[in-house]
Amino acid sequence: MKYEIGTNFNIQCYKHNEKVNRAWNEAVLLETHDEYQAFGNNKTIVTEADGSSWKTKEPAIIYFFDNEWFNIIAQLKKDGIYYYCNIATPYIIEDNTIKYIDYDLDLRIFPNGEFKVLDESEYKYHKKLMGYTEELDKVINGALKELIEKYNNKFFPFNKEENTRLHNIYKDIKES
Numbered sequence: 018m019k020y021e022i023g024t025n026f027n028i029q030c031y032k033h034n035e036k037v038n039r040a041w042n043e044a045v046l047l048e049t050h051d052e053y054q055a056f057g058n059n060k061t062i063v064t065e066a067d068g069s070s071w072k073t074k075e076p077a078i079i080y081f082f083d084n085e086w087f088n089i090i091a092q093l094k095k096d097g098i099y100y101y102c103n104i105a106t107p108y109i110i111e112d113n114t115i116k117y118i119d120y121d122l123d124l125r126i127f128p129n130g131e132f133k134v135l136d137e138s139e140y141k142y143h144k145k146l147m148g149y150t151e152e153l154d155k156v157i158n159g160a161l162k163e164l165i166e167k168y169n170n171k172f173f174p175f176n177k178e179e180n181t182r183l184h185n186i187y188k189d190i191k192e193s
Contacts, residue, residue, distance in 0.1 A: 020046055020110075023190045026056065027114040028079075030105070033147040040064045044079060044115055047186045053082045055174075056115075057187030078183045080174050081108040081115060086160035087124075088117065091180040097128025098177055100168075104160050120149075120157045124164050126175070132168065134161065 028041040041063050044056040059076040078091040084107055092099040102124040108117045121140035126132040144154065168175050 020049065022046055022048070023193075024113075026110065029114050029116045030103075031116065031118045033118060033120070033143065033149065036066065038066050038119060041073075045187060045190055047078070047183050047190070052084065053080050055080055055183055057183060057190075059187070059191075076184055076187065078174070078180050078187070081117070083107055085163075086120075086156055087164050089174055091174060093180065093184055094128075098180055099128060100124070100126035100175065102126070102164055102168075104157055104164070122157060122161050124161065124168070126168060132165070 024046045026044040026046065028044050029037050030039045032038045041058065041061050043058040043061040045058060046054060047057050048055040056079045057076065058073065058079070061073045061077075062070055063073060064070045075095075076093045078093070080089040080091075082088065086104060086106060088103050088105055088108065090101040090103075092101060103117075104120045104122040104124075106118040106120075108115050110116070121136045121143055123135040124132055125135050140157075143149070149157070166172075173179065
């Protein structure tokens with residue numbers, strides 16, 4: 018289904034046990050492509066599984082891929098762009114909500130180019146608790162390796178100009 022640029026979506030992040038782990042109340046569609054969609058938000062309310070909530074502090078451009086086991090959030094902070102990459106299923110959209118299953122492992126990329134894999138112990142815990150199969154484990158770890166390779170090769174969307182361009186589209190939509 019095609020959606021109109023400027024449409025606002027919610028985001029729901031699930032865990033393997035099909036329970037909602039976290040939800041965002043804003044993801045404005047900025048561009049649609051054959052293999053991914055780009056969304057934007059700023060100072061968005063995030064609701065945790067326990068019902069507590071908080072607000073994001075900076076604008077973000079979010080990339081959801083149709084056939085990749087990750088999504089990428091470019092956080093536009095004063096000291097540069099940070100990337101938070103979730104290892105997760107490809108997304109679906111239902112009832113104006115973007116949905117995916119998060120598999121704990123994250124890649125955090127800093128403006129100086131360094132990166133760090135996060136939440137490995139959480140992944141091991143959930144893998145055992147929720148019974149991830151060997152096949153799923155291979156897909157998840159393969160996605161992490163692919164993501165690191167894409168970053169090392171400066172693959173889109175690890176590009177300041179592109180994220181700035183999309184942020185300007187977001188600002189124009191919000192101002193109109």
